[in-house]
Amino acid sequence: MACTALIHKMDAISDLRADDVVRLRQLCLNVTRTTRFCDIISQGDRPLAVHLIIDGWAARYTILPDGQRQITAFLMPGDFCDLHIPILREMDHGIMALTKCAYACVDLDSLQDLTTDNPGLAVALSRLTLIDEAILRQWIVNVGRRDAGQAIAHLFCELKARADMAGISHGPSMPLPLTQEVLADATGITPVHANRTIQALRHQGMIRLESGRLTILDRDRLQQLGGFDASYLHLKAAPIKAAMGRAGITASDASRVASQS
Amino acid sequence: MACTALIHKMDAISDLRADDVVRLRQLCLNVTRTTRFCDIISQGDRPLAVHLIIDGWAARYTILPDGQRQITAFLMPGDFCDLHIPILREMDHGIMALTKCAYACVDLDSLQDLTTDNPGLAVALSRLTLIDEAILRQWIVNVGRRDAGQAIAHLFCELKARADMAGISHGPSMPLPLTQEVLADATGITPVHANRTIQALRHQGMIRLESGRLTILDRDRLQQLGGFDASYLHLKAAPIKAAMGRAGITASDASRVASQS
DNA sequence: CGACACATTGACATTCATCAACTTGGGTGG
DNA sequence: CCACCCAAGTTGATGAATGTCAATGTGTCG
Numbered sequence: 001m002a003c004t005a006l007i008h009k010m011d012a013i014s015d016l017r018a019d020d021v022v023r024l025r026q027l028c029l030n031v032t033r034t035t036r037f038c039d040i041i042s043q044g045d046r047p048l049a050v051h052l053i054i055d056g057w058a059a060r061y062t063i064l065p066d067g068q069r070q071i072t073a074f075l076m077p078g079d080f081c082d083l084h085i086p087i088l089r090e091m092d093h094g095i096m097a098l099t100k101c102a103y104a105c106v107d108l109d110s111l112q113d114l115t116t117d118n119p120g121l122a123v124a125l126s127r128l129t130l131i132d133e134a135i136l137r138q139w140i141v142n143v144g145r146r147d148a149g150q151a152i153a154h155l156f157c158e159l160k161a162r163a164d165m166a167g168i169s170h171g172p173s174m175p176l177p178l179t180q181e182v183l184a185d186a187t188g189i190t191p192v193h194a195n196r197t198i199q200a201l202r203h204q205g206m207i208r209l210e211s212g213r214l215t216i217l218d219r220d221r222l223q224q225l226g227g228f229d230a231s232y233l234h235l236k237a238a239p240i241k242a243a244m245g246r247a248g249i250t251a252s253d254a255s256r257v258a259s260q261s
Numbered sequence: 262m263a264c265t266a267l268i269h270k271m272d273a274i275s276d277l278r279a280d281d282v283v284r285l286r287q288l289c290l291n292v293t294r295t296t297r298f299c300d301i302i303s304q305g306d307r308p309l310a311v312h313l314i315i316d317g318w319a320a321r322y323t324i325l326p327d328g329q330r331q332i333t334a335f336l337m338p339g340d341f342c343d344l345h346i347p348i349l350r351e352m353d354h355g356i357m358a359l360t361k362c363a364y365a366c367v368d369l370d371s372l373q374d375l376t377t378d379n380p381g382l383a384v385a386l387s388r389l390t391l392i393d394e395a396i397l398r399q400w401i402v403n404v405g406r407r408d409a410g411q412a413i414a415h416l417f418c419e420l421k422a423r424a425d426m427a428g429i430s431h432g433p434s435m436p437l438p439l440t441q442e443v444l445a446d447a448t449g450i451t452p453v454h455a456n457r458t459i460q461a462l463r464h465q466g467m468i469r470l471e472s473g474r475l476t477i478l479d480r481d482r483l484q485q486l487g488g489f490d491a492s493y494l495h496l497k498a499a500p501i502k503a504a505m506g507r508a509g510i511t512a513s514d515a516s517r518v519a520s521q522s
Numbered sequence: 523c524g525a526c527a528c529a530t531t532g533a534c535a536t537t538c539a540t541c542a543a544c545t546t547g548g549g550t551g552g
Numbered sequence: 553c554c555a556c557c558c559a560a561g562t563t564g565a566t567g568a569a570t571g572t573c574a575a576t577g578t579g580t581c582g
Contacts, residue, residue, distance in 0.1 A: 062402050065488045070406040072398040087388050092395050092493040126348050129390070134353050136397040137333040141323050144404040144449030145331040147537075179560065188405030190539055195562060227326045232353040408569070440528065451571055456530060 002054045002104065003028040005078030008167035012235055013131065014124040023114055023121060028054060028104040034097050041081055043094045049105040051081040056101035057177055061185070062093050071186040072139065073132070074098075074159065074178075078166040084129050099177045127234070134232040143188035146227070148197040151187040154226030156207060160216055161230050176214035263315045263365065264289040266339030269428035273496055274392065275385040284375055284382060289315060289365040295358050302342055304355045310366040312342040317362035318438055322446070323354050332447040333400065334393070335359075335420065335439075339427040345390050360438045388495070395493040404449035407488070409458040412448040415487030417468060421477055422491050437475035 003025050010016055010024065031054060034040060040051055040058055053075050060073040072093065075081060081095045086108055115122035138158065142151045163174040184194035201207050206222045208215040216222060223229075264286050271277055271285065292315060295301060301312055301319055314336050321334040321342075333354065336342060342356045347369055376383035399419065403412045424435040445455035462468050467483045469476040477483060484490075 060398070062398065064402070064406055068406045070402040072401045084387065084391060087384060088391050088395075088495050090492075092495070093398060123348060126345065129394070130345060130349050133390070133394050133397065134349075136394065136401065137321070137323065137354060139401050140333045140397065140404060140449075141325065141331040143401060145325055145329045181560080188401075191560090192540080192562085193538055196538095199562085231351075234349050234353070441530095442528080452528090453530085453572080454570055457570095460530085 002031060002102075003052075005054070005076070005166040005168060006052060007078075009078040009162075009165045010124055010128075012165040013127055014120075014236065016124075017120070020118065020121050020124075023118060026110075027052060027106045027114075030105045030107075031102055032105055033100070033102050036097055036099055036101075038097050038101075039094055040097055040101065040103060041091055041095045043091055045091045046089070047082055047086045047091070047108075049107050050083055050086070050111055051095075052104040052106060053077050053079050053081065054102045054104055056097060056099040056103075058095055058097045058101055058103075059182065059186070060093050060095050069185045070188065071182065072136065074186065076159075076162060076166055077168055080128060083125060098182060131232075131234055134234065138232055139186075148187065148189050148193055149200060150226050151189075152183065152194070152197050152201065152226075153206070153222050154228050155183070155187060156201075156214060156216070157219075157223050157226050157228035157230075158233075160214070161233055161235075165233070165235070172217070172219070173213055173215040175212060176209065177212040263292060263363075264313075266315070266337070266427040266429060267313060268339075270339040270426045271385055271389075273426040274388055275381075275497065277385075278381070281379065281382050281385075284379060288313060288367045288372075288375075291366045291368075292363055293366055294361070294363050297358055297360055299358050299362075300355055301358055301362065301364060302352055302356045304352055306352045307350070308343055308347040308352070308369075310368050311344055311347070311372055312356075313365040313367060314338050314340050314342065315363045315365055317358060317360040317364075319356055319358045319362055319364075320443065320447070321354050321356050330446045331449065332443065333397065335447065337420075337423060337427055338429055341389060344386060359443060392495055395495065399493055400447075409448065409450050409454055410461060411487050412450075413444065413455070413458050413462065413487075414467070414483050415489050416444070416448060417462075417475060417477070418480075418484050418487050418489035418491075419494075421475070421480075422494055422496075426494070426496070433478070433480070434474055434476040436473060437470065438473040 006027070007016070007021055007024050010020075016024075041047075043062075055077055058075040058081065059071045060075070061069055061071045063069055075095065081103070082091065085091065115125065135158065138154070142154050146154060159176065160169065160174055163169045168174060180194045180198065181191040183198075184191045187194065189197070198207075198209060201222075202209065204221075206216070206218045206225070208217060267288070268277070268282055268285055271281075277285075302308075304323075316338055319336040319342065320332045321336070322330055322332045324330055336356065342364070343352065346352060376386065396419065399415070403415050407415060420437065421430065421435055424430045429435060441455045441459065442452040444459070445452045448455065450458070459468075459470060462483075463470065465482075467477070467479045467486070469478060
């Protein structure tokens with residue numbers, strides 16, 4: 001089903017009931033497809049519907065007067081482009097497909113009905129917006145206070161964590177169909193410098209990045225370099241699960257571990 | 262009354278009714294005071310109440326493993342520290358007073374009651390969160406793609422616009438009790454470089470900045486340097502009002518102007 | 523009068539941008 | 553099927569923006 005990524009992600013941050021899943025699936029009925037580099041929503045658009053990425057990647061971006069571009073968010077399957085934006089009057093930035101994309105258009109009325117009928121889902125959707133906000137803060141840290149290597153490392157850690165949430169990872173590997181120019185526009189550097197930075201990460205054996213896939217070869221070292229701490233993604237008990245996985249301990253052990261830290 | 266700034270700001274972004282104003286005033290009953298450099302909320306705190314700045318300035322900040330600080334938002338009177346954060350589990354960043362501060366603690370139940378009774382206010386409060394998000398995106402652009410002079414210029418334009426919204430400006434002048442070190446941590450540069458950058462703006466006659474006050478001497482030039490466009494603040498018809506003020510035209514003229522652009 | 527925080531200045535180091543060339547790989551038309 | 557083409561990646565040389573270090577001013581407060 002088309003909404004898999006959204007449901008996977010929602011389940012990672014809140015407790016979904018069976019009927020919640022049914023309601024979420026109904027969001028994905030009206031699917032549109034677009035080609036690469038095509039605006040899904042343009043700056044200044046008045047929102048008539050909410051858009052949900054089903055397949056492919058997109059980016060929020062702003063163009064400066066001198067023509068430079070800054071990407072302020074990457075959108076992968078399961079991400080909303082403009083959830084809650086109807087509360088404002090118009091888009092203050094654009095959203096562009098970075099690959100061929102499929103996205104659902106959810107009309108405002110049916111979204112309104114859903115949140116009215118199901119306050120629990122309304123809260124879960126608000127949580128998505130707040131997590132987006134936390135991600136934005138981390139991006140400010142990335143471009144403001146981390147050098148190129150740290151910023152790329154942190155970005156890759158974040159994208160991997162989000163890909164895991166969306167269920168589009170395969171073990172340590174995930175699709176990452178982004179050019180170095182796009183990665184540069186996200187981290188506030190130039191494509192040339194992005195190239196050199198990525199090569200350094202490769203040579204240090206931390207990642208593999210080729211033919212549209214990213215593989216994390218040394219997660220601990222990459223996270224340490226980027227200063228990555230997943231707590232800002234507000235996953236449901238994820239740190240404990242992760243600790244369990246690494247230590248090979250049981251859930252009851254984990255609760256003790258958590259209360260000690 | 263203590264809530265003046267909030268009401269002024271809410272009125273700038275949505276249509277407040279008389280009873281809305283009454284309800285908002287009731288938020289400011291439980292006021293706390295704190296000294297400079299004191300955390301209002303710390304990273305990891307579980308939200309028990311929502312905090313609203315009444316007087317003084319504060320900042321959202323993140324400390325990196327190597328001790329560097331990145332400020333991700335400035336909070337002035339009328340700004341909420343953690344509106345809607347209760348939807349998440351804990352603060353993923355801290356908020357520190359940059360001056361002596363007075364802030365209201367609004368307990369979650371009374372906020373809940375208010376939004377239940379008054380859906381219009383609930384929407385207006387959600388709008389605040391979305392505007393915060395838009396500001397975060399602009400900060401990413403600031404640190405990512407603007408040089409130091411452009412970034413400081415844009416920041417000053419934003420702060421002035423927000424001070425106008427909060428009603429704490431006096432003509433072209435506003436309180437700005439921030440050290441150069443703080444401004445540097447917000448724009449991703451060093452204090453030394455912030456000093457030189459600010460001096461350049463002064464020597465070019467764009468601003469005056471002394472004894473805790475910022476005066477915009479040449480708004481047009483400052484806005485052009487920073488590439489500032491206030492639309493991301495989603496003010497209620499502000500561009501038209503501003504155009505009226507400058508051109509000395511009437512409201513009916515303004516609507517024609519607006520439809521032409 | 524210190525003591526202190528903050529602002530300012532100068533000299534030098536580093537990161538990153540810029541410019542320009544070249545390589546590589548996948549697609550496409552003859 | 554091959555030749556070409558183009559986007560994307562890679563490399564090297566050089567310059568500009570910014571960081572770092574260290575010293576000196578300047579105003580406020582006790």
